[in-house]
Amino acid sequence: MAKTPTDLLYGTLNVLVLKTLSWKPMHGYAISNWLRQRSGGTLDVDDAALYKSLHRLEELGSIESEWGMSENNRRAKYYRLTALGRRQLRDERAAFHDFALAVTRVLRTV
Amino acid sequence: MSDGRGFRRVFRLPLFRRTAAAVEEEFDFHLDMRASELIARGWNPDDARAEARRQFGNVQDAETFCRRTDERRERRIMRSEYMSELIQDVSYALRSLRKAPGFALVAILTLALGIGANTAIFSVVRGILLRPLPFADPGRLMMVATTYAGSKPEPLSPANAYDLRAQNASFTSMAVISGHSAVLTGSGDPERIRGFDVGGDFFSVLGVNALRGRSVFSPEDTVFNGTKSVLVNETLWRTRFGGDTSLVGQMITLDNERYKVIGIIPAVSAWPSNTMLWYPFTYDPKTLAQSRGAVYINLVGRLKPGVTLAGATADIATVTARLAKDYPDDNDKLGSVVVPLQEWITGSLRLPLLTLLGGVAFVLLIACANVANLLLVRGVAREGELAVRTALGAGRGRLIRQLVTESMVLALGGGAAGFVLAVLGTRFLVAAAPASIPRLDSIHVDAMVLAFTLGIATVTGAIFGLVPARRMVRPDIAKTLREGGRGGGQGGGRHAARRALVVAEVALSVMLLAGAGLLIRSFTSLMAVDPGFRTENSISFALSLPAAKYRTPELQSAFMSRVMERMHALAGVQAAGAGFGMPLTSFGFDLSFEIAGRPPVKPADQPDAEIRVATPDYFPTMGIRIVKGRGFTDMDRAGGAKVMLLTETAAKKFFPGEDPIGKHVTFGSAPRGGAKLEGDIVGIVADVKQSSLANATLPQFWAPYDQWPMSNMNVVLHTTRDPQAVVADARAAIKQLDPDLAVAQVKTLDAVLADSVAQPRFYMVLLTVFALVAIALSAIGIYGVVAYLVGQRAKELGIRIALGATPSRVVAMVVREGVSMVAVGVGVGLAGALALTQLMGALLFGVKATDPLTYAAVTITLGVVALVASSVPASRAAHVDPAIAMRAD
Numbered sequence: 001m002a003k004t005p006t007d008l009l010y011g012t013l014n015v016l017v018l019k020t021l022s023w024k025p026m027h028g029y030a031i032s033n034w035l036r037q038r039s040g041g042t043l044d045v046d047d048a049a050l051y052k053s054l055h056r057l058e059e060l061g062s063i064e065s066e067w068g069m070s071e072n073n074r075r076a077k078y079y080r081l082t083a084l085g086r087r088q089l090r091d092e093r094a095a096f097h098d099f100a101l102a103v104t105r106v107l108r109t110v
Numbered sequence: 111m112s113d114g115r116g117f118r119r120v121f122r123l124p125l126f127r128r129t130a131a132a133v134e135e136e137f138d139f140h141l142d143m144r145a146s147e148l149i150a151r152g153w154n155p156d157d158a159r160a161e162a163r164r165q166f167g168n169v170q171d172a173e174t175f176c177r178r179t180d181e182r183r184e185r186r187i188m189r190s191e192y193m194s195e196l197i198q199d200v201s202y203a204l205r206s207l208r209k210a211p212g213f214a215l216v217a218i219l220t221l222a223l224g225i226g227a228n229t230a231i232f233s234v235v236r237g238i239l240l241r242p243l244p245f246a247d248p249g250r251l252m253m254v255a256t257t258y259a260g261s262k263p264e265p266l267s268p269a270n271a272y273d274l275r276a277q278n279a280s281f282t283s284m285a286v287i288s289g290h291s292a293v294l295t296g297s298g299d300p301e302r303i304r305g306f307d308v309g310g311d312f313f314s315v316l317g318v319n320a321l322r323g324r325s326v327f328s329p330e331d332t333v334f335n336g337t338k339s340v341l342v343n344e345t346l347w348r349t350r351f352g353g354d355t356s357l358v359g360q361m362i363t364l365d366n367e368r369y370k371v372i373g374i375i376p377a378v379s380a381w382p383s384n385t386m387l388w389y390p391f392t393y394d395p396k397t398l399a400q401s402r403g404a405v406y407i408n409l410v411g412r413l414k415p416g417v418t419l420a421g422a423t424a425d426i427a428t429v430t431a432r433l434a435k436d437y438p439d440d441n442d443k444l445g446s447v448v449v450p451l452q453e454w455i456t457g458s459l460r461l462p463l464l465t466l467l468g469g470v471a472f473v474l475l476i477a478c479a480n481v482a483n484l485l486l487v488r489g490v491a492r493e494g495e496l497a498v499r500t501a502l503g504a505g506r507g508r509l510i511r512q513l514v515t516e517s518m519v520l521a522l523g524g525g526a527a528g529f530v531l532a533v534l535g536t537r538f539l540v541a542a543a544p545a546s547i548p549r550l551d552s553i554h555v556d557a558m559v560l561a562f563t564l565g566i567a568t569v570t571g572a573i574f575g576l577v578p579a580r581r582m583v584r585p586d587i588a589k590t591l592r593e594g595g596r597g598g599g600q601g602g603g604r605h606a607a608r609r610a611l612v613v614a615e616v617a618l619s620v621m622l623l624a625g626a627g628l629l630i631r632s633f634t635s636l637m638a639v640d641p642g643f644r645t646e647n648s649i650s651f652a653l654s655l656p657a658a659k660y661r662t663p664e665l666q667s668a669f670m671s672r673v674m675e676r677m678h679a680l681a682g683v684q685a686a687g688a689g690f691g692m693p694l695t696s697f698g699f700d701l702s703f704e705i706a707g708r709p710p711v712k713p714a715d716q717p718d719a720e721i722r723v724a725t726p727d728y729f730p731t732m733g734i735r736i737v738k739g740r741g742f743t744d745m746d747r748a749g750g751a752k753v754m755l756l757t758e759t760a761a762k763k764f765f766p767g768e769d770p771i772g773k774h775v776t777f778g779s780a781p782r783g784g785a786k787l788e789g790d791i792v793g794i795v796a797d798v799k800q801s802s803l804a805n806a807t808l809p810q811f812w813a814p815y816d817q818w819p820m821s822n823m824n825v826v827l828h829t830t831r832d833p834q835a836v837v838a839d840a841r842a843a844i845k846q847l848d849p850d851l852a853v854a855q856v857k858t859l860d861a862v863l864a865d866s867v868a869q870p871r872f873y874m875v876l877l878t879v880f881a882l883v884a885i886a887l888s889a890i891g892i893y894g895v896v897a898y899l900v901g902q903r904a905k906e907l908g909i910r911i912a913l914g915a916t917p918s919r920v921v922a923m924v925v926r927e928g929v930s931m932v933a934v935g936v937g938v939g940l941a942g943a944l945a946l947t948q949l950m951g952a953l954l955f956g957v958k959a960t961d962p963l964t965y966a967a968v969t970i971t972l973g974v975v976a977l978v979a980s981s982v983p984a985s986r987a988a989h990v991d992p993a994i995a996m997r998a999d
Contacts, residue, residue: 029140047140048167055133055176059183070139077136 013045013053014062015096018081018089021063025080027070028054054079062088129180133173141166195508199515206516210488214520216890217484221524221571223883224477225563226531229556231470231876232563233536234543235463237553239456244378244552246317247412252419253454254284254409254426257445265408268393268401270433270441274409275309277429280422281411285309286391287382288407291822292364293654293852298350302654302854303364305340305387312388313341313375315412323358323373327390331372334392340369341388344377365656366850383548402440403702403713403778410451423448439713455548461952462873468946469625469880472618474563476887478570479611479618481524483891485517485575486608487898510576517575521568525560528567532560539876544868608895613935615891616976619884620939620968621946626881627964628947628954629874635956636867642798642807643693644733645859647684649833650692650826652855653844657821666819667748669847673825674725676843682831687728688815688823690721692855693798694866701787703811705764706774713778719760720800720810721777721787723820729795731828732859739771739793746814752789753814757797760809770794775811787818802866804955826859833858873953885971889979896928897983907987917988924987928980929973936972940965 020031020038028051035045057063062085070076081089144162149155163169207214242248254274255263266274268286275284290307293300309315310332313325321344331339342357351357361368364387375388393401413422423446430446449457496509536555543550653673660666670688677686691697702716726742728734737758746753754775761770770791777787797807815823829836841853857865864871900907907920947959957964 027139028136029143032140046167047165048169048172051137051140051172052175052179055179059179070143074139074142075135076139077132 012096013049014057015089015092016045017050017053017057018062018085018092021079021081022086022089025066025078027068027076027078029076031079057085061085125181125184126177129177129184130173133176133180136176137166137169137173141169195511196515199512200519202512203516203519207519213484213488214523217481217520218523218527220477220480220484220887220890221521221567222527222531223887224474225525225528225560225567226535227470227880227883228474228563229528229532229560230535230539231466232559233532233556234539234553235467236556236559238459238547238549239463241549241552243381243452243455244318245381245451248452249450250413251316251451252281252411252413252422253449253451254411255447255449256405256430257447259443260445263447263449265405267403267405267440268407269398270402270405270444271407271409272393272398273433274426274429274446275411277432278411278422278425280414280417280425282414283311283315284409284411285312285315286407286409287312288391290387290389291654292387293656293850293854294350295363295366295850300850300852301350302652302852303346303386304384305389306382306385307389307391309391312410313379315410316379316381317412318375318379320373321376322355323371325373325375327372331390332392334394336390336392338367338369339372339390340364341373341375342371343380343386344374345380346386347374365654366658367656378551402437419448419450442712442715459547461950462869465625465950465953466873466876466880469622469877472622473880473883473887474566476615476618476884476891478567479615480887480891480894481520481567482570482573483608483611483615483894485571486611487894489513489575513575514572517571518568521564521571524567525564528564529560542872544865544872546865546869608898609931612888612891612895612931613938615884615888616932616935616972617939617942619881619888620936620972621943622877622881622884623968623971624940624943624947624964625950626874626877627968628950628957628959628961629870629877631957631961631964632953632955633867633870633874636803636870638956639799639803641694641803641863642734642796643859644828645863647830647833648731648826648828648859649837650824650855650857650859650862651837651840651853652692652822652824653688653851653853654822655851659848659850660821663819664748666821667816670725670815670819670823672847673844674727676847677825677827677840680827680836680839680843682829682836682839683827684830685727685731685828686825687731688725688825689728689732690723690815690820690823691800692824692862693800694802694862698801701777703775703777706776716778717764719756719764720808721813722810723813723815723818723823725815728826731826732798733828734798735796737794737796739791741793741795742812742814747816750817752817753792754789755793755795755812756791757795757807757810757812759797759807760811761794763809777811787813789813789817804870824855870953870955885975888972889975892928892932892976892979893982895931896924896980897986899927900924900983900987904987908991911988917985920988921981921984924984925977925980928984929976932972932976936969939972940969943968 016035017031020026020034023034026034028047031054032045032047032050035050054063054065058065058079061082063079064082065077065079067075068078141159141162144165145155145158148158148161153161166172243251245251254266256266256270257263265288271286275281275286278284286307286309288307290305292303292305294303310327310329313320318325320341325341327339327341330336340362342351342362347353347357357371358373359371361370363369369389380386391407413419417425426446426448430444434441434444499509500506533555536553540550540553655666655669660669674686674688677683680686691699699721700718701721702713702718704710704716724742726744726746729736729741739755741755742753756764756770764770765773771793773791775788775791795812798810799805800808800810825840827833827836827840837853837856844851844853910920911917943965944960951959
């Protein structure tokens with residue numbers, strides 16, 4: 001499978017999923033599309049990894065799921081952020097900023 | 111999880127299928143959406159599907175991962191929901207039980223009694239009957255015994271034992287055993303120690319290793335007149351020798367002779383029980399061949415691999431038949447039996463213990479029936495509450511779980527109390543059990559039994575706790591509510607169940623009570639048996655004169671007369687005598703004899719009788735009557751004319767229709783070397799019970815001590831003051847005469863008599879306790895049901911009273927209800943008792959299993975219990991205020 005140069009760092013996908021769901025409850029397919037569009041195609045998310053992340057986050061209690069009807073009237077599993085997930089997103093976003101800043105700083109010095 | 115209904119619907123699938131289906135649906139949705147997006151962009155459908163899958167990545171791997179993750183999550187949710195509901199249910203159960211403390215207390219106590227008593231008794235049965243003996247491969251150990259003309263198994267003579275041991279083909283090894291008590295002197299007071307002479311390889315036959323030293327005697331130890339060696343029980347080693355590690359190899363003094371300790375035997379493997387010393391069995395090879403008449407040797411052996419009990423029995427029978435043919439004089443009509451050792455030791459306890467076990471199992475059944483009854487009554491009372499809760503939307507499954515939880519709380523409460531009772535009960539039983547019951551030390555509270563009885567109680571609780579829930583399966587909630595929570599009223603089914611439970615309880619109680627009643631009657635008639643001697647204000651002790659010091663009969667006799675002189679002189683002694691062998695102990699000494707003037711017969715056909723020896727004062731001291739002729743006097747001296755007495759039974763048996771006085775009898779062999787035992791009969795004395803009150807009186811001959819001195823004598827003192835205090839003086843007096851003698855087996859004659867009936871008394875008391883518990887439980891059961899019925903009919907009774915029924919008529923009506931139930935139970939119980947008590951035959955004495963008096967007493971007892979138990983609710987019914995009763999609904 002072809003990987004983009006920006007292969008996702010471990011744990012990053014989870015933050016992205018939380019961020020995506022912070023807009024509104026979505027099913028997996030919508031999340032996949034949303035991530036592709038927002039990253040401008042840079043982040044070619046592996047759907048298998050996305051679903052693993054969703055189910056893992058649900059087990060951890062960051063998100064919860066519910067079956068509902070999709071735009072084209074099919075049963076689809078919708079995920080939504082829990083209070084815990086919202087808190088996690090806030091913490092991890094800050095942590096990621098610090099991390100990205102640090103990396104950028106190191107890269108600049110070269 | 112907001113969609114509760116969907117959640118519950120899916121819940122019915124197994125977890126694995128449920129999560130797999132959900133993940134598959136989710137992924138399918140994704141792949142379909144992606145494919146149709148591509149088709150919209152102009153892909154052909156097949157390529158679009160393939161591209162969607164490619165973009166997705168490893169579908170298989172993701173599916174597995176997601177399914178496992180979901181399973182884990184859901185399992186955790188289920189668990190925590192279950193736990194929180196359980197906590198809710200338990201606290202709810204505790205709350206509702208606290209609101210009905212009487213019900214809870216009775217239910218828990220009932221269960222505790224059932225569980226505790228059963229566990230205690232079964233622990234005893236298991237320890238004694240079922241637990242394997244503490245030997246290597248104990249199932250292969252057998253006792254070999256002989257019979258004469260089809261008699262009960264008897265010990266063997268030395269020569270027969272040696273021949274059987276040498277000529278059989280079934281046993282890898284066999285060891286002889288024969289009693290040998292001795293007085294231990296040296297450190298501390300002289301002490302009479304119970305011991306056995308055993309074959310050199312006795313402990314290797316049993317498969318027991320020594321704690322220290324060795325457990326097997328060497329060839330030098332087992333030679334006649336060889337080195338004197340001895341094995342010591344761990345208990346004696348610890349108590350008497352302080353666990354001195356250097357004891358092995360040292361010399362100890364027994365009966366004034368020096369013995370070398372060669373090993374310490376672990377206390378758990380001590381056999382026969384309470385044996386403290388084991389000596390090597392030796393026999394003079396020169397006289398062995400002539401020793402076929404006197405029987406006093408037991409033979410234990412280990413079966414060879416592959417040999418069965420039947421095979422060994424046949425083999426031993428062949429050897430015995432050969433011995434009978436080769437030595438017809440002594441061995442005529444000789445037979446043999448092979449008995450597994452465990453059965454040999456505990457066989458006589460099987461019937462009484464199993465009877466007790468049966469009795470206590472009845473108690474458990476009654477307890478279960480009672481709890482079932484209580485739960486039924488309570489369930490009906492709560493139907494209203496349950497109907498209301500169902501109407502308010504409580505799930506049926508949840509309600510059932512709540513009811514079961516309540517039953518479980520009760521069962522566990524009962525189980526906990528039962529456990530305490532079982533521990534205390536087992537301890538009590540071991541302490542109270544007669545010392546003659548073997549293997550008491552192998553009794554422990556049995557965890558398996560406890561679990562089993564707790565299981566029965568729990569299942570009972572669960573089943574009957576569920577009855578009100580089962581009713582809710584039928585959608586008649588509306589009806590129940592309309593009836594004001596009174597339930598189906600007189601609806602037949604549950605009434606029948608309740609009645610059946612009471613009938614069963616009463617029937618079981620009747621059977622138990624009948625069994626107990628028969629044992630009580632047996633014991634009463636046992637105590638009515640005349641032992642043949644006086645027990646009040648009398649005390650006895652054993653005195654044994656070691657042959658090493660008192661070498662000749664004259665020395666023994668001279669010492670004994672000094673002892674008796676001192677005894678007569680003690681303050682408070684009214685009479686003193688000495689006899690050989692105490693009555694009512696298992697002591698037996700049996701010899702065959704000839705009567706002068708009758709045609710000679712071969713030895714095996716000679717009559718035989720018990721031999722006892724006594725000083726002249728023994729008969730007045732013991733209160734044994736002289737029936738005819740005279741007793742012994744001081745004139746019957748060693749050098750004088752030889753005389754003998756015989757008992758009434760002996761006179762009847764051996765001299766039917768003639769006067770035995772003046773006849774001359776000669777016994778086959780002398781008790782201890784020397785001249786043959788013989789004499790002219792000078793008198794007839796009353797019979798004395800030898801082995802037990804229950805056994806038939808055996809014919810007996812008495813010889814005067816002075817003419818036939820024995821080394822082991824029982825001194826008896828009849829006193830005018832506290833016998834125990836007199837014995838202390840006697841002990842001091844004997845110590846002055848010979849400080850190395852042990853005053854052993856000190857016992858009042860009352861205690862001798864009591865100990866001889868200790869086992870039947872023990873069984874009687876236990877079974878009676880069980881029967882009383884059963885009656886108490888049944889009374890509670892009857893009371894509960896009648897009270898419930900009265901409650902059900904409060905309205906009807908109110909109307910009757912309002913219409914002028916007198917209180918006495920109402921009482922009679924209600925009591926009739928209870929008594930009719932009990933009558934059926936008594937009928938069933940009497941029939942069952944008649945059948946079951948047949949099995950107790952061997953436990954009964956002087957009463958038949960069909961004893962009408964017992965059955966009448968049982969019926970009357972249950973009748974009274976039924977009257978009392980139903981008249982309490984009845985009188986309450988009679989005082990119902992009609993206005994209140996009719997308004998109650």
